[in-house]
Amino acid sequence: MLYSTIRDILVSAEKQFGPEDAVRYKIKKNTIESKSYTQLKQDSESFSRALEALGERGSHVAVTGATSYPWLVTYLGTVGCGSVAVPLDVSLPAEELCELVDRADVTVLVLDEIRKDVAAIVKDRCPKLKHLVSMQKETSDEEMLSFWQLLKENEGAYEYEADPDSLCTIMFTSGTTGKSKGVMLTQRNLAENATCLDMKIPPRTVILSVLPIHHAYCLSMDILKGISLGSVICINDSLLRVAKNIKLFQPNMILMVPLMIETMAKKLEEVSGLPPKLVKWQVFGKQFHTICSGGAYLPPAMIDLFNRYGITILQGYGMTECSPVISTTVSWNIRRESVGQLVPNCEAKTVDEELWVRGSSVMMGYYKMPEETAQTLEDGWLKTGDLGYVDEDGFVYLTGRKKNLIITKNGENVSPEELENKIGEHRLVQEILVREKEGVIEAEIFPDYDYIKKKHVKDVRAALQEIIDEYNQGAPAYKKVYSLKVRDTEFEKNTSRKIKRY
Amino acid sequence: MFEQLVDVICNYVEVEPENIHPESRFMEDLGFTSFDFMSMLGELEDAFDVEIDEQEVADIRTVQEAVDYLEKLQAEE
16 A cells, blocks of 8 residues: 555554564564564654654754664654654764764754764764764763653654655765765655555565665665564664574565675575575575565576575665665566566656656755755656666666766665775875775775885885775775775876776 | 684685685685675674674774684683
8 A cells, every 4th residue: 555654654554553563673682572563653652742842843853873673763753743864874983973963954863872982972063963862871861861761751642644745854875976965855755665566565574674774775665664564573683693683583574785695695505415495494494585685786696596495586776865766576577687667656767878767756855955956856857877778668777877886785885086085185195096896895096106205115005005994994894995906107087187987 | 713713714705724814804815795704703603602792893804803802702701
């Protein structure tokens, strides 16, 4: 069924599945706790009431942390009362996180205390921030409010009818110029993207959520679609323990990025001497049947490999600006070379080889970035930056990329310019080009040989590696540089004296 | 500890055991992906009966650093 607001998704799921488990998570090594659909709705409404009590209804509320029950309640409670949720990447350096909090005009920040470093500086860095809420603290104090105390003090129902076309979420995505952009999504954008396609997933399907929740793919497909179907959403507590958590939660389905799928393929192939069915039982369990892949390109060979073990891989394609799904394969209609069929709320065309899409999931624009918005949206069409086409049956085929972004195998978008600017600040680096090579980020550097002479640097490579190591220390895992190439000559330039990238 | 770790490493990457050295870097030299690395650490939790903190392992780069970290955890248990 198609829903146009996130609130409608939650209310309808609660009506149908009230006392059934909505969320399961670990509280100790092998101990699972669960929350029902009724509890999830009640707690979300209590959070909405808390925002109203703080005078923050309608404000921008940022949330940062690993996937957790408090994270979900914060998100649903925020968008369920007309406020705007700003999910932030918990792995970002503290200064960068603060910059986003400030840029998104956030007045309430709900954070996991693994980011104590952020809590320590955020109020100084962000003058607009009024309230800091801890997901773990049991009682509120002058510095930080307690999430749990807020819920308790504001317990009760909250009635709200959301306007489908109101802004409800700002999600940051890497910009091609190095500065991340806040993608503004409405209730309709997200709700219709999550519910417009009937994938024939039965109610009460057990989903293990392993992807970072600040990404649109996880939020829309694991959480919003999961809730709309009355699924049991199990929270993976750490990427260290995916294999163990599969055994513990026994999911039917997992959303993954290609990087994870490739590692899981190794696990399947590691078990030798058993029939494929038993191998699958050993690695994924008897009940497991589907992986949804998104975020980056998946080699078709992986689909065949998993198929041999009785596991279906459904491949999707999308971008945050489209809430995020543009196309997906469904189990009864797979074309190997395609990234799936357009979802029902999306149409597409090709303009100068670039794929443009239009529909109810296309964003409002970038937050406070009118120029970037005008470059990306034209008469309601979203320019994807990907080269490709759609066949007569609506199947999407990608042929290349127009935008200068590295899409890593774990679905993260990395702006080469951002890394080039940071590493290039060093005096020893005269020119630098960052790109993807064999699955890792590579920096190719033309060092300043005059400076090297002047400073009597003996081992140029080692000196450059030191610069890379220093950069890596402060960078999130997906932005780390793992390959270094040193040049003897300058890069070839185009007519505007810019380095030729391709 | 080093030999046990080499055995586990060989399940994730196609490198001959004799080419794995204490100073080998997981990503750059052995070809690990970040998720391979995390999965391997999860496997080592069971093998060495320790509990690994995701935040603490972010800076581990070489096989020797992993050995040192695991030995430290075992000593604390």
